[in-house]
Structure formats: structure tokens, C-alpha cells
Amino acid sequence: DAKTTQPPSMDCAEGRAANLPCNHSTISGNEYVYWYRQIHSQGPQYIIHGLKNNETNEMASLIITEDRKSSTLILPHATLRDTAVYYCIVRVFSSASKIIFGSGTRLSIRP
């Protein structure tokens, strides 16, 4: 079973920040938090990952709570192209570590 819990759907106004929460209360010390998104049945796309520090890249920011039991993905200026299903995943940083997907959050961006 997936080790994360996400709201099934959210919406956000275009141009505003989209904040997507994820609970991972059973995360282990060596597990990273990864975020992916899937746009209209394409292959999932990597967004960002982190262990315990906050991370930022050109796509998004990842905020991980100090106890690591939850995290938030932030899309700073959402556009219509950010409409997708967003998956929060925890996994060990290893090429042999399989990914188990939860149900994700369907994010809708409204004009």
C-alpha cells in the first residue's frame, strides 16, 4: 500500500500559488519524499524530491515539516498547463527501490 495520503482534488486560480499537501506519518529515516505529476495520461513527470530540508527548483518548492511526517508542494505561479494529477511518494534513494503510487491529488487551475 502507498505510504502517503493526499486530498483527492484541489483547485487554484491561475497566477496564484498552488499548495498541495501530503501526509507521510510512517516515513522512515532513510526515505525521501518525491513528487511527480501526470498530465492527461502521459507518463508521470518528476518534479522535485527532498529528505528533510526544504528544496526549490525551477518547477516548484518542497516544504518538509521538521518531524518529516508531512510535506507541501508549492507551485508558485500556477498556469493552466499545471492542471494534472500530482503524486507524493516516499522511497529509499536507491535504483532498486520501487515506487508505489497512491491515488494522488487532481489539481485544476481555473482561469
Added chain:
Amino acid sequence: SAVISQKPSRDICQRGTSLTIQCQVDSQVTMMFWYRQQPGQSLTLIATANQGSEATYESGFVIDKFPISRPNLTFSTLTVSNMSPEDSSIYLCSVADENYGYTFGSGTRLTVV
């Protein structure tokens, strides 16, 4: 990150037949993973394919239905055998990339009629 070429991108097949999906990676990778995504659902892991050994199947998936080959470190195939309409799904392959977690192919959209 690795680049994956997956073929075919889509197919419509008759029930009772089989379809083989190919996944080619532009670099050598140890592990390859096959997923199924049924309509409106999340991705479900079918099996893990390690070069030189038999694939490891997840609960609910069996080798007779989904045989997998992994002849070298850049290539794998998944066959969907004796298809029924319930097999209509998107099938995706992926590889583990130490920097990005996983990289996914673009998927094969299978419709069984």
C-alpha cells in the same frame, strides 16, 4: 535523466490475442519497472525486471498473463497475453534514475475489443 522509448504508443486488439510492448532506454540501467494504469485510476506496479534474472511480480500479477523479458541492460518487453476487455489500460515502463527517482516512458494505450 534517462530517455525511454516505448512502443507501440497505442493499439486496438482483439480479445484472446497477445500484445508485446517494447521499452528501450538510452543508457544501461539495472532495474526496469512495468506499470498498469486502468481508466481513471492511479498507476499499479506489475513487476520489476532485473537483467539476467526472472522478473519479480507484484501481488495479483502472474507471469503467464504478463511475461516479461529483459535481454540486456537497455531493453525490456512486457507481453499482455490472452487479452480481455479488462486488460484495456495504459501500460508504462520506467527506470530508476538516482537523480530523479524514476523516469517513465510515454506509455502504451491498449484497447481490447
